[in-house]
Amino acid sequence: MRHLLNITDLTVDEVDGILKLADEITAHPDDYREAMRYKKLATLFFEPSTRTRLSFEAAMLELGGSVLGFSSADASSTAKGETVTDTVRTVGCYADIIAMRHPKEGAPMAAVQVTTVPIINAGDGGHNHPTQTLTDLLTIRREKGRLSNMTIGLCGDLKFGRTVHSLIAAMAQYEGISFVLISPQELRVPQYIERLMREKGCRFSEAERMEDVIDQLDILYMTRVQRERFFNEADYIRLRDSYILTPEKLIPARKDLSILHPLPRVTEISHKVDADPRASYFRQVLCGKQVRKALIMFLLDPKQRGEA
Amino acid sequence: MNIDSIQNGIVLDHITAGSAMRIYRYLHLDDLDCSVAIIKNVKSGKQGKKDIIKIDEAMDVDLDILGYIDPGITVNMIRDGAIVEKRRLAPPKRLKNVLVCKNPRCITSVEPELDQIFELVDEKRRTYCCAYCEGREK
Known part of the structure; x- marks a missing residue:
């Protein structure tokens, strides 16, 4: 069994x-x-x-x-x-x-x-959250036609976001994967995830501003800053709006970028982005x-x- | 000091100096009726100083606990005054109900009837993780 x-x-x-x-x-x-x-x-x-x-x-x-x-x-x-x-x-x-x-x-x-x-x-x-990861993998494979040789940006709550941790563990198994970790200092990935990336020989870099790295990405994986993961309401309110994707921020991004999000979203992706063909998150739901x-x-x- | 003073029992040798009392507590040796000798700071060629515990009774020793606390220990089983078995230890792959997970988000924090299970994730650093939440021992 x-x-x-x-x-x-x-x-x-x-x-x-x-x-x-x-x-x-x-x-x-x-x-x-x-x-x-x-x-x-x-x-x-x-x-x-x-x-x-x-x-x-x-x-x-x-x-x-x-x-x-x-x-x-x-x-x-x-x-x-x-x-x-x-x-x-x-x-x-x-x-x-x-x-x-x-x-x-x-x-x-x-x-x-x-x-x-x-x-x-x-x-x-x-x-x-392994079934979300399978969902993400199927979406990436359908959007890009492969699961290897790409740069994946992960944005938002990388500390508590279980979908991020599982996706990194899964994608680290494939050849030629680079990660760009976009988060405030307070919400950086845990040390064991950094260790995992090093052990698997993945390249990774960290950034605090989405605008500085968006042009490098094949995949942009947005996450929600989850209220239920915080012990403190003030910290949640201070950090939740830090990383919001808008049509303006997408201007320098690649034409074949795929934007994923495990959903539900709160404010981190503007509804104006939904009409952009690079917005893959509702196709992701079907996956x-x-x-x-x-x-x-x-x-x-x-x-x-x-x-x- | 000679180990042949025990007829049937166990000698835990090469204990890191200063660790004998911790091992005494972990193995619940205070529950035994037999003689138990703790010899501290014995001169040792290899270690400089070491501790030794002598237990004057055959008993089941939890080698996992010993291997976790001090993998350098040698366990000598004594029968009729002679060493009949010498076991060298290694850090165990899995520990059951030795460590307690401190992560307040772990399922073990709310369901105390669950066994506390830790797995060895880094042999070199002897680091253990909770098998449930993967939190590291603190």
């Missing part, structure tokens, strides 16, 4: 296989309408989400499966004090696969110790559903892993 807690749980070949399967399902949706018939996905969301939960549910429904679950801790026995492990043990009796989001880091790792069905980490606090279909099949169907 396989789980997905961290993007590095998958080999580069497995990631490529999932991305190819996503493309195959997208090209021939009729061939996969019954692929997960009689299978049930449980979405255990101890923390609110729009895209991640609904994309998982849409993905399973489009594969012919069904879904059950809850969308906040208040709507589950967690409100009565039940532990994550007891909840997962229970839900494993009802469902064939579990996608879980939890505000505490490492909650899916606790789930894996007791589960009888595959666990997908749909976000654990500020730690990992999220398609790659989750492929992941569900990868975890539930041994043939997709070359095991049967």
Whole structure:
């Protein structure tokens, strides 16, 4: 039985296989309408989400499966004090696969110790969000036609932004990747991420102003400064508007730049940018559903892993 | 000092000088009924000074804990007055319920029944990370 807690749980070949399967399902949706018939996905969301939960549910429904679950801790026995492990043990009796989001880091790792069905980490606090990373990889591959030899700018909250950490870990596996880290001093990437980039031999540089580096980028990955990651409201208000992408800032950028964002956005991308063909973030949302279909099949169907 | 003064038991040799009491506590040696000798600052050719612990009873020693605290220790198993086994230690790959994660965002901070699991991530620096949140030991 396989789980997905961290993007590095998958080999580069497995990631490529999932991305190819996503493309195959997208090209021939009729061939996969019954692929997960009689299978049930449980979405255990101890923390609110729009895209991640609904994309998982849409993905399973489009594969012919069904879904059950809850969308906040208040709507589950967690409100009565039940532990994550007891909840997962229970839900494993009802469902064939579990996608879980939890505000505490490492909650899916606790789930894996007791589960009888595959666990997908749909976000654990500020730690990992591997299905967002698969979404990002599919988007980048579709937008650029490759996953190697490019310069990726990551902008905004690089300290608490779990999507940034997972994306760096994933892209560092490919050849010729350079990172440009654009953030205020307070929100720089953690040391372990810097160490990871060094270990993988990636080039990286840091910048405080988007304008100084935007012309170098093939990908600009914008992130939200997340209120829930701050202990202090004053710090949140001071930093949230530091890095706002506008049409003016895009003038020196490359014509083939792709702008990604895990969404939801607050103020960091002006709505005026949406009409720019380089804005890829709504195409990215669609990739999220398609790659989750492929992941569900990868975890539930041994043939997709070359095991049967 | 000769180890043959023990008939059946364990001698922890080559303990870094000054670490013997820490090991005594980690191994809960105060719970034993048998004789336990802590010998501090023994002259050593290799180390200059070392500590030694002698336990006058056969017991299961948690080698993971010892390997984590002081991987230079030699564990001598004594039977009928002779060394029957000599074990050299290495930092363990995984520690269970030895360290406690200090990250307030970690799941272990709210679900205390979970085992505290740490994994060796840097053998050279002997750095361990929480298996749940990947926070480093402090």
